Amino acid sequence: MRVNEAGRRVTESGLAMVIPTDASDKYLALHKTAAVGTIMEVRNIMNGQAVYVRVIGRLPDTGENDKVLLRLSKRAVQRLATPDQRFRVETSYVP
Numbered sequence: 126m127r128v129n130e131a132g133r134r135v136t137e138s139g140l141a142m143v144i145p146t147d148a149s150d151k152y153l154a155l156h157k158t159a160a161v162g163t164i165m166e167v168r169n170i171m172n173g174q175a176v177y178v179r180v181i182g183r184l185p186d187t188g189e190n191d192k193v194l195l196r197l198s199k200r201a202v203q204r205l206a207t208p209d210q211r212f213r214v215e216t217s218y219v220p
Contacts, residue, residue, distance in 0.1 A: 137216045154179070157186075159218060169212060174205045174207075176201050184196060195214070
């Protein structure tokens with residue numbers, strides 16, 4: 126995690142996956158540390174596609190989520206144009 130010089134914007138990179146039970150048409154995310162309601166930019170590192178998502182909850186601390194930074198709604202994953210189940214992303218948000 127990096128915080129810019131003003132101490133406000135947080136930038137992280139890691140793995141993202143889809144929320145398995147998602148049936149929403151909205152751009153949503155589950156994140157390990159960001160507060161519920163946070164709007165964050167998520168960028169697919171492989172192709173540069175980006176989407177803004179709203180954090181709707183904490184990412185459960187289970188073995189399946191061990192190395193995952195966040196989970197995204199199916200709609201957000203479609204917008205990032207990735208065929209992979211797990212993919213590298215960079216997030217940026219103001220806490």
